[in-house]
Amino acid sequence: MTWETVIGLETHVELATKTKIFCSCTTAFGGAPNTHCCPVCMGMPGTLPVVNKKVVEFAARAGLALNCEITRRNRFDRKNYFYPDLPKAYQVSQLYLPIARNGRVAISTEDGEKEIRIHELHMEEDAGKLVHDPWLDQTRCDYNRCGVPLIEIVTEPDFRSGTEVIAYLETLKSTLEYLGVSDCKMQEGSLRCDVNLSVRPAGSQTLGTRTEMKNLNSFKAILRAIDYETKRQIERLEEGKPVVQETRRWDDNKDATFSMRSKEDTQDYRYFPEPDLPPLELSEEYLEGLRQQQPEMAHARRARYQAEYGLPEQDAALITGQKALVDFFEETVALGAPPKEAANWMLGEMMRRLKEEGQEPKEMKLTPANLAALIALVEAGKINRNTATKVFRAIFPENMDVKEYVCTHGLEQVSDPALVERTVEEVFRAQPQAVEQLRAGNGKVMGFLMGQVMGRLQGKADPGAVREAIRSKL
Numbered sequence: 001m002t003w004e005t006v007i008g009l010e011t012h013v014e015l016a017t018k019t020k021i022f023c024s025c026t027t028a029f030g031g032a033p034n035t036h037c038c039p040v041c042m043g044m045p046g047t048l049p050v051v052n053k054k055v056v057e058f059a060a061r062a063g064l065a066l067n068c069e070i071t072r073r074n075r076f077d078r079k080n081y082f083y084p085d086l087p088k089a090y091q092v093s094q095l096y097l098p099i100a101r102n103g104r105v106a107i108s109t110e111d112g113e114k115e116i117r118i119h120e121l122h123m124e125e126d127a128g129k130l131v132h133d134p135w136l137d138q139t140r141c142d143y144n145r146c147g148v149p150l151i152e153i154v155t156e157p158d159f160r161s162g163t164e165v166i167a168y169l170e171t172l173k174s175t176l177e178y179l180g181v182s183d184c185k186m187q188e189g190s191l192r193c194d195v196n197l198s199v200r201p202a203g204s205q206t207l208g209t210r211t212e213m214k215n216l217n218s219f220k221a222i223l224r225a226i227d228y229e230t231k232r233q234i235e236r237l238e239e240g241k242p243v244v245q246e247t248r249r250w251d252d253n254k255d256a257t258f259s260m261r262s263k264e265d266t267q268d269y270r271y272f273p274e275p276d277l278p279p280l281e282l283s284e285e286y287l288e289g290l291r292q293q294q295p296e297m298a299h300a301r302r303a304r305y306q307a308e309y310g311l312p313e314q315d316a317a318l319i320t321g322q323k324a325l326v327d328f329f330e331e332t333v334a335l336g337a338p339p340k341e342a343a344n345w346m347l348g349e350m351m352r353r354l355k356e357e358g359q360e361p362k363e364m365k366l367t368p369a370n371l372a373a374l375i376a377l378v379e380a381g382k383i384n385r386n387t388a389t390k391v392f393r394a395i396f397p398e399n400m401d402v403k404e405y406v407c408t409h410g411l412e413q414v415s416d417p418a419l420v421e422r423t424v425e426e427v428f429r430a431q432p433q434a435v436e437q438l439r440a441g442n443g444k445v446m447g448f449l450m451g452q453v454m455g456r457l458q459g460k461a462d463p464g465a466v467r468e469a470i471r472s473k474l
């Protein structure tokens, strides 16, 4: 039998507000344990929460960018559960009236564009962290993360493979980065996914029993977990055993999922409207103001780069796929670099160096000003392309000043035509045979002779000028 995998995603994204959702404690990552908390986020009796306006703004803007309907009258609800990382024993979330619903996101797949439906997007607070100390055989609580604002984005079960899931997450990540509402650092847990997965006979319309894999925080782990869980479920069904609805934990080291607990239903959480927070009304004027503020998103920008700058589709897609690359590109162009040159340097040498250094674009030290200076030197004929590549490689890690580097290493191109001519004459005297072959029409020798001239000039001449000088000398 042929099986079809059906996947839905719940993605938790930490918002990049300076302060927490219901108090003024910092949201900064890390810090000594229990130094970023106050009585409000610790849920002490007698304290009252106040909603952070920025959280509502960021959530609404994310909803708008994901083509959702925005809920005008919002409410918060209490989700009750008892776990040591949650000192209040309830999480303030939105169950009945989430801030955004019924959205859609277009992703690129091998078979063209596909639309993923967004079921809802809601605001909630994060829980703390448990730190296990195997030496002391103790578990300690760090409540710094309690009350950090989150949005949870829930899709419909529209994915059919791990590749589609990754394409969606990349689009989501880039959208949120464009908006500036989250740093989306997966390694710090700013973006983490729960994967709901079931299998069914290909062609069937009914959904199979699903399992949920929680808190996956790398693309690699997501792909491997989907692959493993798909195989596990198919195997069970083919053996005539049922798939049990449950939450499973992905173990990266063992490359397998393990049963954690049977999946809770909504009623297990005893949700009820949060009595300490009034309903939240969003006016049409407020939403219109947010719509006006939305930046140009990847899709629109990609089309503009092709039309305005003549970038090939692939290049435009690669640059607009990451906000850090877009910012770098636009600044380099604003400093006078021809757009195509800027794109070529970025997608060629820059990507290569990033890969070698194992860095992300947003971590690199190289500045747009320095790349623009390098491109300007090439454009002005001060250094040739070959030298420029070497200079780029050298200045990249520490962002050394391009002009200073070229100057101190004496890399400026030989622009004196008399010197090029003299060198060509020397080479002609030294290589009479090659010159004869070139005269006889053997074009392949041109490269050899050019190499000889370039060698004598330490590679600093303009190849076009050298070729010209050889031609006229013939």
Ligand SMILES: [Zn+2]
Residues within 6 Å of the ligand: 020, 023, 024, 025, 036, 037, 038, 039, 040, 041, 042, 147
């Ligand atoms: Zn606090």
